[in-house]
Amino acid sequence: MTDTPAATPADRLARATPPRVARKIRGLSDRAIAWIFVAPTIFLLLAVNIFPLIWTINLSFTNFRANRNREVEYIGFRNYERILTDSDIWLTMQATAHFLFWTILIQVLIGFTLAWLINRKFRGNDLWTTIIVLPMMLSPAVVGNFWTFLYQPQIGLFNYVVSFFTGADPSSFSMIGQVNLAPWAIVIVDTWMWTPFIMLICLAGLRSIPDYIYEAAEVDRASPWRQFWTITVPMALPFLMLAVLFRGIENFKMFDLVVQLTGGGPGSVTELTSINLKREAFEKWRTGYASAYAVILFVTVFGLASIYVKALNKVKER
Amino acid sequence: MRDFLSGLARLRRGPWEAVASALIGLGVVMLMQPFVMVAYTYSFIVTLTGTVMFLIVSHFPE
Numbered sequence: 001m002t003d004t005p006a007a008t009p010a011d012r013l014a015r016a017t018p019p020r021v022a023r024k025i026r027g028l029s030d031r032a033i034a035w036i037f038v039a040p041t042i043f044l045l046l047a048v049n050i051f052p053l054i055w056t057i058n059l060s061f062t063n064f065r066a067n068r069n070r071e072v073e074y075i076g077f078r079n080y081e082r083i084l085t086d087s088d089i090w091l092t093m094q095a096t097a098h099f100l101f102w103t104i105l106i107q108v109l110i111g112f113t114l115a116w117l118i119n120r121k122f123r124g125n126d127l128w129t130t131i132i133v134l135p136m137m138l139s140p141a142v143v144g145n146f147w148t149f150l151y152q153p154q155i156g157l158f159n160y161v162v163s164f165f166t167g168a169d170p171s172s173f174s175m176i177g178q179v180n181l182a183p184w185a186i187v188i189v190d191t192w193m194w195t196p197f198i199m200l201i202c203l204a205g206l207r208s209i210p211d212y213i214y215e216a217a218e219v220d221r222a223s224p225w226r227q228f229w230t231i232t233v234p235m236a237l238p239f240l241m242l243a244v245l246f247r248g249i250e251n252f253k254m255f256d257l258v259v260q261l262t263g264g265g266p267g268s269v270t271e272l273t274s275i276n277l278k279r280e281a282f283e284k285w286r287t288g289y290a291s292a293y294a295v296i297l298f299v300t301v302f303g304l305a306s307i308y309v310k311a312l313n314k315v316k317e318r
Numbered sequence: 319m320r321d322f323l324s325g326l327a328r329l330r331r332g333p334w335e336a337v338a339s340a341l342i343g344l345g346v347v348m349l350m351q352p353f354v355m356v357a358y359t360y361s362f363i364v365t366l367t368g369t370v371m372f373l374i375v376s377h378f379p380e
Contacts, residue, residue, distance in 0.1 A: 084359045097350035296362050300349060303342035303369035310335065
């Protein structure tokens, strides 16, 4: 068996396979070979995703505490009952709803507008895209840390910018220290960091619209306003919805940025569900209770994602 | 409305998915609204019912 000059690497590999192994492989069906290739991934998925999920559901019905070596008792739905009658957790749900609603609304508006502007052909738009995308590339911990400096009442740049436009004394307000301003402080930082992500996805959507549709609309003497609402928006909508889905899920479990920025304070006004959940699980060590909390959040996100994906498919079919 | 009801009666996917989606949406609103504590208490059962229903009815015929 010598290599001919025309032999491909695959041919050479096939020849190098010992005959005994080659016979065995030849005996397998295509389906079996496919399973052999897919099995490690499925195993990994089961071990890393499905097993912990089932284990969490199991723990949610117990009084298990990970820091105590005592017998675990099954207590039925008592953890769920406690969570769903706890007014503090209700407040964290409201804080999360405020954060989710405003971040997504503002990011969609600014992100889509930026994408629409960048999509216009002008000199240096690649450079502008790179500059706009920069915040997204930073670590959330770093962003949280330097925004705490920007928000400092005495030395923070943010307060000086606000005072420049409003005339208010820069040290008269504290974005992360005041109960009424702190929820907006985290919305501003998340918007600053993640609007470029929405912009990029919308830009992909806008660039996928063929020019001939606009040319046909111009031939029909459609105004730019009408072109925007009847061509641009409907054709970029699936991309926009996808961006909202990604940001919605991400912001529902927002943790690092807010912990670094406000630590959930002042009081618990910016304590989002993921921060509260971490405190229950790893500070108070109420593992069973925290598991039930995680299951409630999981079902909520899963349910929302299901209807959202259905809506997305409908828009794509149009 | 009549089509919707007949779709429900004939176990068709569209109307049943609409019902499940409405339940999920209602559950999420109940979970995050700041007005009524009782609504918050029953939000999870509504969302769970909607989600399980959605998983089942998405296998119904069109």
